Amino acid sequence: MSDPKPRGALERDIAAGDLGAARRRLASYIRSVGFSAEMCERIARISVMMRDPAEAGRWYFAIDSSDPEAEGAISVFVESCGGG
Numbered sequence: 001m002s003d004p005k006p007r008g009a010l011e012r013d014i015a016a017g018d019l020g021a022a023r024r025r026l027a028s029y030i031r032s033v034g035f036s037a038e039m040c041e042r043i044a045r046i047s048v049m050m051r052d053p054a055e056a057g058r059w060y061f062a063i064d065s066s067d068p069e070a071e072g073a074i075s076v077f078v079e080s081c082g083g084g
Contacts, residue, residue: 009025010022010025010026013025014046019046019050022046023046023050023055026039026046027043037063037064040060040063041063041067043055044057044058044059044069044070047059048067048073053069053073053077054076054077054080056069057072057075057076057080060073060074060077061074061077
């Protein structure tokens with residue numbers, strides 16, 4: 001996120017514990033500017049914090065991440081899509 005206003009709002013959402021708003025804000029950012037591996041990983045990490053492994057896996061699936069949660073989350077995502 002190059003624009004400091006959205007980044008500030010994102011950090012305020014996270015600090016306030018409003019992870020759903022933070023995740024929506026990042027997804028909206030991706031829709032408006034295009035793919036960003038960094039932002040996908042942030043959404044995945046927020047989803048992990050929200051205890052939403054399927055959503056985390058959805059975002060981890062799109063990127064190459066070394067996060068320890070990535071492989072398990074991707075498996076949950078693939079199973080939720082009928083795969084696996």
